[in-house]
Amino acid sequence: MSRILRASAAAMLAVAAIAPTLSAQRGAPVRRVISIGQHPRVDGIRLNYRDRELELVNGMNLTLWAPHEGYIGGRVNGVAVGLPLTAVGDITGLSLGVFGVGAEDDMRGIGVAGVGLGAGGSVRGIHVAGIGIGAGNDLRGLAAGGIGVGAGGDIRGAAVGLIGAAAGGSVRGITVGGVGAGAGGNVRGLMVGGIGAGAGGNVRGAVVGGIGAGVGGDLRGLAYGTIGVGAGGSIRGITVAGVGAGAGGSIRGLTLAGVGVGSGGSIRGITVGGVGVGAGGDINGITGSVIGVGSGGTVRWVTVAGLGLGAPRIEGFAAATMVGAERTHGVVIAPALFRTERGGRMTGASLSSINAIRGDQHGLSIGLVNYTRRLRGMQLGVINIVSEREGLGKVLPIVNFGRE
Template identity: 45%
Template sequence: MTSARVRRCLLALLAAALLPSAGVAQGVKIAVGDVGLGIGDVPRLDGLRLNFRDRHLERVRGVNVTLWEPYEGARGEVQGLAVGLPLTGARTVEGLAVGAAVAVEDRFTGIGLAPLGFGAGERVRGIALAGLGIGGGGDLEGVMVGGIGLGVGGDIRGVAIGGVGAGGGGDLTGLGVGGVGLGMGGDLTGVAIGGIGVGAGGRVRGLAVGGVGVGVGGGATGVTVGGVGVGSGGELRGLTLAGVGVGAPRLTGLTVSGIGAGAEEARGVVVAPAFFRIEEGGSLSGVSISAFNDIQGRQRGLTIGLLNITEELHGVQVGLLNIAWNKPSWRVLPLVNYHR
């Protein structure tokens, strides 16, 4: 048999093994036991396995090269290197996965590189870089970068960066960056940066910066910065900075706003050039500097402004006009008003 005929026979054998089939597992296994070379849908192999699209894969330890993602419902595990020309995936992957797109049905542990997208149905642990986006149904642990976006159904622990946005249904612990926005359904602990905004349904502990604003459902402790505003359903504790306004039930620490601020209770120092307001029945303990200090509750400390009004003064008002309604006399005074 001539060498040309031998080559044609080998090519025909390779093509037949690689062609997808809806039937039973097929393929050619050149191996001792499970160690060697597998061509086609060989279920188990330790070595190099080449296939068009996996349906009956059980386990590969070594290198698994495919042309397309597995069939729906396919169950298989890759330990080592999974290569997609252009797509690859498995039920679970431990090691390195490289392809235009990588799809893992359950868990991924290792390094994933995909110019298009990377996705896992459950947990992702390790490093994942995708040109378009990264998605996971469970938790993300490690370093994850999506050129456009990153989304996860569970928690994020580590570094998560989305060129446009990043978000998750659970907590974020570490560094989270969204070119436009970053949002988490739970707590944020660490550093959170959103080009336009940062939002969390729970608490924020650490540094949160939103180009336009930061919104927190459960309160924030640390440094919170909003280009326009910062709003919270709970306490803002630490340093809070906003270009226009700050609002929260309780402010503790240093609060600086470009225009105004409001709270039910404030402890510390508040600087708001236009106005500062304490809601009815609330209290201020500390210092407020604003053109208009409107304290609808108890003031313990100092207010400095053009107009200072308080329902119950236990401290000092300094301004053009100062009003303290709880004083028995001299309730309205210019320049300085005082009551113990």
């Protein structure tokens, strides 16, 4: 009887000893040093095949496969290792995956994955992946993906993808894509795309596209496109395009294009277009084209075109095979024809085979045939005509004077 009582007492003591442990397990006790299996909270090293209901690991979390469906969560502060995959809610520290590493929320620190690395929230730090890196929100720091790097939000730092690098928001820093680089918002820094580079907003810095570079807003800095460069707003800085460069607004600075340069607004600076240069507004500076230059406003300073030059008003030095304007103030050289519109004025000097000034001439015209309605200056040529003059002075050879 005494043996039975002693055995019963021992059993009760054993149950009493085990019960607190089971209760603690259900209340997610903290396992320390090394934990194997599904332990929610660990300070130390946690080893598991496939996570489920992970809460917190301060140390290392090593798994062989992705978490059970619907059980991605928790936080790892330290090292998260996937052999080959791992995914948790939030990672701060070092992330390593033979295939991939994922975070439902944010990933901070250093991450390396053979295939892919991504977070539903932000990715911050230094991250490298054989295929791609993605962030549902912002990406900050250094990110390099064998195929691509992308962020649904902003990119701050450096992002490099052998195929592409892009942000749904803005970019500040360096963005390089072997094929393309882009941003839905503004760009500040350097953006390079092997085929194309573009931004939906403004660009300040340098944008380079192997074929083309485009900006939805304003462009400030350096822009290069083997085929073309374009901006929906204005361009200020240095722009080089193999074929064409254009802006919906104004262009300021040095602009070079193999075929043409066009601006919906004004152009100021040094502008060279292989075929043509045109602006809806004024053109100010040094402007040259093999074929033609045209402006909806005033052309000022030095303008040279191989075939034709036309603007309502020309000021400074202008040279082209044919030049036409409503008013000129300066020197015009036009081997074939110089012509002003009816009621216009030439002030300065003109040299052309035919000077057809269908308004007032204030200055000197030299040519084979010189024509003006009213003359205040001199005509030198084979035939000199002042149409509103009466008598012998209306048509004279060699020279004609007037003070009308």
